[in-house]
Amino acid sequence: MTKHVAVALLAGVVVTLLLVDYLRTHVKSTATTARARFLSETTLPPKHEVEAMDQQGGYDYAALQNATLDQWKPASGPCSPRSSLQRRTTFRRQTTLSLKKEDAASENLQGSVTAAITMGPFRAKHRVKHFLTPLEQCIYIKEIVFDTWVPADQSIVDFRAALGEQLMKANSTKARVLPGERGLGERFYVAEYIDSPFTLVLDDDRSMKCAEIHKLLLAGRLFPRRVVSGLDHRRSIYKCGSSDALFYSYSRNDDNLALTCGALLSTSLLQSYTQIIPKPVVGLINREKNCEDMTINWLAAHLNGDEQESCVIVEDASALVGPQGSESLSRTNTEARRDACVNFLRDVFPYWPVPRPSSFRVRIH
Structure with missing residues (x-):
């Protein structure tokens, strides 16, 4: 019996090493790929396959019309023990993939990103x-x-006009102000105005240096169906004792989620959000001004099939942070409200997986 266990463990290690080696080889083999191939590399499953995956069960979305996040807040009290969500059986621990900056020529990545700023x-x-x-x-x-x-x-008409005037004074050649008005739950609807394969989603107090965008792009090419961001934006989900409630963590290192205040996503993932997330869910997010970042992570885990993972974190990538001010949503989005978000999403998408801890991180050399 012991011999069989040892053989099984050895086989598991071999499979893991082969997969990691394949991923690294795949990056190198695509380094000279023409920019046009981005569109095919970042395409999500065909619409009929997405629709087949998107069976919600019998959830009554009409009940969300007057709902608030308060009804999904878990009971307060001591939490012991805290337990992480189960990883994929293929990977018992997280693996850091080392990528080289020269793995993709700059000209092949040129013009592949639209920065979308709320x-x-x-x-x-x-x-x-x-x-x-x-x-x-x-x-x-x-x-x-x-x-x-x-x-x-x-x-909003006056503000758009004033912003457009500022861009003209700055002699901007790449920036434009989008028409229409979208709530927080609709921030990813900007995909209809974007024709680049990747979108860099930014809050208005965040930006990134070009070298950092390059790092996210290298990881995004390898994981085109995930939310790609830096260490500062990784978040985790855990359970408490025997309770069935889920909890949101700023400090744990499980990497279940990546915040979208500064993240790279395939534009096709944003398009899937507009097509799949039910309007009543979007409406609650608009009212509560919360949960939109977790929702697209939930969607990514759903669309990634058996992986059930939503994000990949680039360890050495970071964002620039400007002044927040008194109007910042982070001042009102307490940890209890963030806890409510993860329980809300599990409730309204009962047949979708809760995002598992990410099996990979990426480091760029």
Whole structure:
């Protein structure tokens, strides 16, 4: 019996090493791939396959019309023991893949990213003054689109006009202000205005240097169906004792989720969000101004099939952070409300997997 166990363990190690070697080889073999191949590399399953995967069961989405996140908050109290969600059986521990900057020629990545910035009036001047030019000068950025929002007592038409004037004064050649008005739950609907294979999603207090965007791109080519971000934006999900409730963690290292305040996603994943996430779910996110980042992670885990993983973290990639101010959503999005988000999503998507801890991280050399 012991001999059989040893053979099985050895076989598991061999399979893992072969897979990691394949992934590294795959990156090198695609290093000279033409830019046009991005479209096929980042395409999600055909529509009929997505629809077949998207069987929601009998959840009554009409019940969300007047719902709030409060009903999904787990009971407060001591938590012991805290347990991580189960990893994929293929990978008992996380593996860090080392990629080289020269694995893809810069010209093959040129113009493959659109930066989509959700912009409010409070940080517009700072954004245009400090963050716009470096993004415009980055060879990987094809276009910069601003998706605007304003408080209820302000005019979005006036703000869009003022922002457009600021961009003209800055002599912007890549930036434009999108028409229409979208709530937080609709922030990924900007995909209809984007024709690059990848989208860099940014909050209006975040930006990235060109070298950091390059790192995310290298990882994104390898994991085109995942949310790709840096260490500062990784988050985890855990359970508490015998309770069935889920909890959200800022500090654990399981990498179940990647925040979308500064993340690279395939544009086709954003398009799938617009097609698959039910409108009542989007409506609750709009009202609560929360959960949109977790929702697209949930969707990614769903579309990744048996992997059931949503993100990959690039260990040495980081974002630039500007002033937040009193209007920042993070001031009102307490940990209890974030706990509510993960329980809300598990409830409304009962046949989707809760995102497992990511089997991989990436480091760029």
